[in-house]
Structure formats: structure tokens, C-alpha cells
Amino acid sequence: MISFLQVIFIIAIIGMAVALVIASYRIIKGPTLHDKIVALDAFGVMLMGTIGIFSVLLDTPYLIVVIMIIGMLGAVGTIAMAKFLEKGWVIDHDRDPDD
Known part of the structure; x- marks a missing residue:
């Protein structure tokens, strides 16, 4: 017999699956790179x-x-992509402390 809590979990999984499909569509067809990153x-x-x-x-x-x-991985990836969009690179090779 399936309990009420298991039914709620199954409904939540279905809802999350729909949300994941919608987010996947936005990742693929996003109008801008900013939309894709978000x-x-x-x-x-x-x-x-x-x-x-x-x-x-x-x-x-x-x-x-x-x-x-x-x-x-998500946090580091989001920070790296934000830095890339802002400056055009992720890792700064010039480590001159005088700048």
C-alpha cells in the first residue's frame, strides 16, 4: 500500500521533472547568454x-x-561565467600587485 507521503513525493518529483524540462529549454533556446547562465x-x-x-x-x-x-560545482561555475561575462576571461595571469 502506498502511503500519503509517498504520493506527495511522487507528485513533487513530477513537478520537479517538468521544471527541469522547462529550464532545459531555456538553457538551449535562451535569447541571451545571461538567460542561459541563470x-x-x-x-x-x-x-x-x-x-x-x-x-x-x-x-x-x-x-x-x-x-x-x-x-x-554550480556555485563555482556560476561565478566563473559571471566573471567571464564581466571581464572576458576567468583566470587572470597577470599577478602584478602594483596594479
């Missing part, structure tokens, strides 16, 4: 939420590590 960041957050729901549904704590890795 959609990619939102995709990462929604993916972490979906994995969190699966972690609770499967009653396993091991997926929390996957959520943390996706979060760290």
Missing part, C-alpha cells in the same frame, strides 16, 4: 532538490554527498 544555475538547484526528494524517498543518506558536489 537557467543553468536554476537547473542545478532543481536537480539538487530532485535528488533530495529521492534521498528521502529511498531513505538513504548517501545522496547528500552528490547534492553537495552539484552545489559546489
Whole structure:
């Protein structure tokens, strides 16, 4: 017998899947690069939420590590892309402290 809580989790997973598809469309067809980066960041957050729901549904704590890795990669990727859009490069090779 499926409990009420499991039904709620399944509905949440379906909702997250729809949101992931919409974010994927925005990543592919975004009018500007800024829209694509924001959609990619939102995709990462929604993916972490979906994995969190699966972690609770499967009653396993091991997926929390996957959520943390996706979060760290998403944050670093968003910062790198923002720096690239602002300055045109990500890593500054000129380390002159006088500038």
C-alpha cells in the first residue's frame, strides 16, 4: 500500500521533472547568454532538490554527498561565467600587485 507521503513525493518529483524540462529549454533556446547562465544555475538547484526528494524517498543518506558536489560545482561555475561575462576571461595571469 502506498502511503500519503509517498504520493506527495511522487507528485513533487513530477513537478520537479517538468521544471527541469522547462529550464532545459531555456538553457538551449535562451535569447541571451545571461538567460542561459541563470537557467543553468536554476537547473542545478532543481536537480539538487530532485535528488533530495529521492534521498528521502529511498531513505538513504548517501545522496547528500552528490547534492553537495552539484552545489559546489554550480556555485563555482556560476561565478566563473559571471566573471567571464564581466571581464572576458576567468583566470587572470597577470599577478602584478602594483596594479
